[in-house]
Amino acid sequence: MTPPGLTAPPVLLHHAPTAGLAVDSSPGGMFSYFSDHRDEVLNWLGYHAWLSAVPVLAGLLIALPLGWLARRYRWTYPPLVTAAGVLYTIPSIALFVAMPELIGTQILDPINVAVALTVYTVALLVRVVADGLAAVPEDVAQAATAMGLTRRQRLLKVELPLAVPVIAAGVRVAVVANVSLVAVAGTIGVPNLGQLFTTGFQLSVGNPYYPPITLGIVLCVLLALVLDLLVVGATRLVTPWRRAVGGS
Amino acid sequence: MIQWLNDPGNWTAQGGIFDQLWAHLQYALIALVVAIVLALPLGLLIGHTGRGRWLVTVANAVRSLPVLGLLILLYVMLAPHIHGRGDTVYLLPTEIVLILLAVPPLLASTVAGVENVDPAVRDAAAGMGMRGGQVVRKVELPNALPLVFSGLRSATLQVIATATVAAYLGLGGLGRFVYDGQASQNFAERNAGALLVALLAVVADLLLAVAQRYTVSRGVSGRFSSRPDASTSAEGGPPELPAPPATHTA
Numbered sequence: 502m503t504p505p506g507l508t509a510p511p512v513l514l515h516h517a518p519t520a521g522l523a524v525d526s527s528p529g530g531m532f533s534y535f536s537d538h539r540d541e542v543l544n545w546l547g548y549h550a551w552l553s554a555v556p557v558l559a560g561l562l563i564a565l566p567l568g569w570l571a572r573r574y575r576w577t578y579p580p581l582v583t584a585a586g587v588l589y590t591i592p593s594i595a596l597f598v599a600m601p602e603l604i605g606t607q608i609l610d611p612i613n614v615a616v617a618l619t620v621y622t623v624a625l626l627v628r629v630v631a632d633g634l635a636a637v638p639e640d641v642a643q644a645a646t647a648m649g650l651t652r653r654q655r656l657l658k659v660e661l662p663l664a665v666p667v668i669a670a671g672v673r674v675a676v677v678a679n680v681s682l683v684a685v686a687g688t689i690g691v692p693n694l695g696q697l698f699t700t701g702f703q704l705s706v707g708n709p710y711y712p713p714i715t716l717g718i719v720l721c722v723l724l725a726l727v728l729d730l731l732v733v734g735a736t737r738l739v740t741p742w743r744r745a746v747g748g749s
Numbered sequence: 750m751i752q753w754l755n756d757p758g759n760w761t762a763q764g765g766i767f768d769q770l771w772a773h774l775q776y777a778l779i780a781l782v783v784a785i786v787l788a789l790p791l792g793l794l795i796g797h798t799g800r801g802r803w804l805v806t807v808a809n810a811v812r813s814l815p816v817l818g819l820l821i822l823l824y825v826m827l828a829p830h831i832h833g834r835g836d837t838v839y840l841l842p843t844e845i846v847l848i849l850l851a852v853p854p855l856l857a858s859t860v861a862g863v864e865n866v867d868p869a870v871r872d873a874a875a876g877m878g879m880r881g882g883q884v885v886r887k888v889e890l891p892n893a894l895p896l897v898f899s900g901l902r903s904a905t906l907q908v909i910a911t912a913t914v915a916a917y918l919g920l921g922g923l924g925r926f927v928y929d930g931q932a933s934q935n936f937a938e939r940n941a942g943a944l945l946v947a948l949l950a951v952v953a954d955l956l957l958a959v960a961q962r963y964t965v966s967r968g969v970s971g972r973f974s975s976r977p978d979a980s981t982s983a984e985g986g987p988p989e990l991p992a993p994p995a996t997h998t999a
Contacts, residue, residue: 592910681998
């Protein structure tokens with residue numbers, strides 16, 4: 502009598518639960534599945550985290566000047582926000598697949614997914630940045646001008662900091678959505694946690710084999726949670742005045 | 750890709766573009782109708798009574814689940830129990846996931862829409878002798894409509910995008926071209942599929958925007974032909990209503 506977790510196939514038999522061995526195919530088998538495929542799963546987790554976080558940072562860096570533009574020169578707001586809306590409407594799988602054509606990369610290059618997700622983040626955040634800047638109270642902006650701040654100082658020292666909570670809310674949405682979007686890229690062969698789902702799907706022909714699927718869902722949710730907390734933490738760091746007044 | 754799209758055979762053949770487009774629309778419409786029937790009354794009730802707000806939080810938590818994992822998990826769970834003909838084995842898990850994804854944006858935006866109604870307007874309605882149900886139907890719903898539409902548009906994008914991914918399981922729809930093209934290295938077919946999906950999503954969003962323009966009262970949206978310089982925002986909605994950002998996770 503050995504516990505089922507110990508009878509799982511050795512790493513050599515990658516992905517192939519041999520019929521003769523008693524493999525735990527229930528959702529709870531994900532722990533032994535994880536210990537059997539640890540290097541591979543951690544590798545995918547690393548790719549997944551990278552693909553979820555870096556495009557959001559890049560997208561934010563691009564969206565900030567665009568959002569400022571839409572606020573500073575009002576006539577650019579409708580075309581910028583409409584273009585962003587149309588871009589954001591395109592389903593991710595379509596964008597992943599079209600990327601090599603658009604930027605001339607290899608089909609399986611992870612950079613395709615990174616660029617596509619950056620596009621999404623920009624599309625989501627342009628409007629958020631513009632609306633966040635617009636939500637800065639007019640009297641605050643006027644007070645800054647009256648104190649002798651130049652336009653640039655006013656933007657960097659007053660308007661942008663005050664818009665941070667609004668922008669951060671958009672970044673949180675983007676980063677959590679990204680974790681799910683990255684997994685979709687797994688279906689066209691890009692290495693990330695999505696591979697756990699496709700593996701589980703392929704191993705479930707005939708009988709359900711849950712461990713990789715549940716492991717993938719748990720890791721994706723944990724990753725989304727951690728990234729979300731990082732954004733919340735970073736927001737608190739750059740908005741110390743909100744803690745002082747006990748704001749949320 | 751242009752060549753592939755230009756071949757009439759690819760449009761009219763069995764399993765061609767027309768068939769898959771129709772299938773895709775069907776999957777999306779079933780999910781959206783069910784989601785509206787579930788979420789709209791519930792959202793109006795939560796918004797009107799102010800009770801049960803935790804449901805919105807729970808529904809929003811669903812959004813952080815990976816769509817692909819959810820699809821495959823449900824498929825693997827349900828597949829051994831479905832012995833129907835044809836696509837049922839793929840369709841049932843897909844529809845469940847689509848509904849699960851369409852409800853949160855609809856519910857959240859409906860509740861937000863009702864809660865954003867000016868209390869003075871609600872008081873006036875009660876003062877005119879309207880009952881609770883009348884206030885909901887004649888005052889709160891029309892006023893909440895812009896946000897309800899923004900939730901519906903968000904849900905529609907999510908459903909169309911996720912239905913595409915469901916082709917990975919084996920379901921029909923425009924995603925078939927993407928995954929079949931990928932598997933057979935026919936990149937013209939794959940890219941054409943991607944383009945068609947993108948077009949479908951954009952056109953659906955456009956149609957909903959038009960529907961919104963014709964169903965939302967001009968008193969609510971602030972569009973008056975006599976006041977072209979009115980301080981309306983770019984989309985014709987009142988600027989003080991921040992729409993929750995539309996998200997899709999597939």
